Amino acid sequence: MSRAILRNVLKNIFQQTRFHPSLKQPVKYLCSSVDRKWKGHLTTMKLETPKFHHLFTPELKVLIDVFERNNYELRIAGGAVRDLLLDILPSDVDFATTATPDQMIQMFTKERIRMFNERGVKHGTISVRINDKENFEVTTLRIDVVTDGRRAEVEFTKDWLIDANRRDLTINAMFLGFDGTVHDYFSGVQDLQERRVQFVGDPIQRIQEDYLRILRYFRFYGRISERPDNHLTETLKAIAENVGGLERISGERIWMELKKILCNNHAADIIPVMYDVGMPSYLGLPSSADLDHYRQVCRNTEGLQPNPVTRMSALFKSEQEVYVMNERLKVSADEFRQALFIIESRHLPDKGNPIKFYKDLMCDTVGQRNKTVERIIELMKYKNEGELCGNPSLWTPPPFPVGGADLMKCNIKKGPHMQLMLKELRNVWKESDFKMEKSELLERIDDILPTLPELPSKKK
């Protein structure tokens, strides 16, 4: 078909659909429908993996029977199909059906199956618990009618193609029947085989429906692509033009995705691409990061299962930048402290003796010992000294032999003075390479006392 004819056909569909009274948002709906009609094309294949059979619990069989008895179609949808095709057991399985939420409610009530969590109903999701053992979420096929880039108002449909078309990536837009048939409208199987990540239809439209999809794109790129630099130009262009929409996405949701990106394959290349398309400020990351240093830290941490914060810390030049990031991403208190710890300790001189350096650091770091060990292990990965991680006894000093009670016996009162004295004694102990014993350390008190600063006395 020539381009001109195609354009005309599309125009006709446009005009017919535009004034259809049932459409609340004609133009948006229309774009999707054109997209669907010309790009969506069903291909099927049989899935052969034992992982698929693992899903068939007695409870799932009950669910399947209920839908069958009531003549509604039910299929596995989205991410779980992708994972099974990759021979991975999916961590969560979503189900899609042609039954409307009302029909499902009627059916489950009749079948005496317990429903819970009514909040999903508006978007077509019914949650059920079967045999008091397993929960399932079943969602009616739908199209997102009005979207504000975060949430959608939906309209239900019985057309699998329409539902596939509103999904983000081709590899996430497939359905799986319980006989093992994969229903693939947008060449998701081929994209998986060729390890290609692309949006369903028009990337701009898909992104504008939910800006978090920008991050989902990079997450799945890391999981799927074999090459670090195989992005489609059209995809990157659409992302670059729409990064501003990330402003509307909550920091928590962004951090959930970013964490995975930082630990996935190709993290060394993906974050710089995210910089190229103008994302850092929307993620609370410094725009002037040293990306070569970041790449180096990715190499240092390769294969060591780093905490995502460890890699992210390479993007920060100052504590201030860590605070800015936290303002946006609201990372956990632990993650925040880990980032600060790396920023503070990465440039301390180790005087050519890393084991002594880490022992001293262990000794200097206040807080729970197991947390300190975790932080130091991450610092080792960061600094390319990961070979030390597996052997903490090498760099863990014995417990400091002096405590507050010992100092009180030597007439040192509790409070800031005692803290200063403990700190000085710890320094003496470090210099002895952790060999001095309690009695020897306590003998030093008299020498240290005159060197301590005068502390202001409490006002009466």
Ligand SMILES: Nc1ccn([C@@H]2O[C@H](COP(=O)(O)OP(=O)(O)OP(=O)(O)O)[C@@H](O)[C@H]2O)c(=O)n1
């Ligand atoms: N912003 C989003 C989020 C989800 N989905 C669709 O909803 C499915 C299920 O979403 P979710 O469970 O959040 O993601 P998964 O793709 O399953 O990935 P994961 O393995 O992390 O669960 C996705 O596969 C995709 O079809 C989407 O189109 N757009």
Ligand SMILES: [Mg+2]
């Ligand atoms: Mg999922």
